Amino acid sequence: MLSRVAERIYWLGRYMERCESSARLVNVNTKLLLDLPRGVRVxxxxxxxxxxxxxYFQKDADLADERAVMRFILSDQANPSSIKNSIAFARENARITREIMPSEVYELINDLYWYLDENLSKGGARRERHILLETVIEKVQQFTGMLAGCMSQNDAYRFIQLGRNLERADMTSRIVDVGARRILEPAAKDDDSSEPFENILWMSVLRSLSGFQMYRQHVxxxxxxxxxxxxLFQxxxxxxxxxxxxxEVAHCFDTLPNGEAATSLLAGVRRRIKMAQFAELINQDKLHEYIDAVQTDVAETHKIIATTWFLPEVQSAS
Structure with missing residues (x-):
């Protein structure tokens, strides 16, 4: 497989996962409004x-209102991670590499692109936004299922898996980090009165990842x-x-050629995650520092993917 092809389908996996993750985040933050008492600010x-x-955000994020943030995440051309830009980048990568995947996959991505082109302007109203974002989630999951059910499990498929799972790991760490610290501003400062709001916060973190029911079965x-x-980490x-x-990334490394260096680096990353003592990190107020380190590890994993399998002169998008 050509390096430039491998890179494009890797980013196809990342951009499609980014679309779904962004849609989940907005949906859950909107629903959080219904769970909180009056006077508690989201x-x-x-x-x-x-x-x-x-x-890329032109305002102070701490003071941003719902409309400005929705425009930024859904359709802002200046935001490279907006849903509109992510699906456009995914569509372009799929168009160029369409011969190596089932034709239905490109058609699905193209249909989603045009659906968003026609409907993103309605994202300001919460009712229409919910329908819009649920459609995005459904189509991206259909994309994942179509690949798993219809595409040969070859190197091309592995690169899509690499992109999807690395993007997903990065987004999960971001949700835990920023969500735990700032999604909810407690109405009161003392522990007794803030505890109920903290529980609602953690429920919203789980729901943003569709993990609430699985968590209840596990814990x-x-x-x-x-x-x-x-x-969410271990x-x-x-x-x-x-x-x-x-x-999943490690499994891809094992099946791709020349993956020894990448496998070695990732083994160290996974070891640090498995050995983490989260009770101590939370009690010592060091969770944010730890998650920063995990995100750095994810970035390093991306770099070794790029240097191992992609053309060194090509600048990857982010």
């Missing part, structure tokens, strides 16, 4: 931080910070947990 600017788009206890973070079975995603 910080819309948190979504800008989670998506990593702070440098037979009330929702709490330590168990939620452990589940669970090997939940598809959106960081450990599971990196396990």
């Amino acid at each position: 910080g819309w600017g948190t979504l800008v931080d989670i998506s990593g788009g702070t440098e 037979l206890d009330r929702i709490n910070a330590e168990d939620v973070v452990m589940f 669970d090997p079975l939940f598809p959106r947990a960081v450990e599971h995603c990196l396990g």
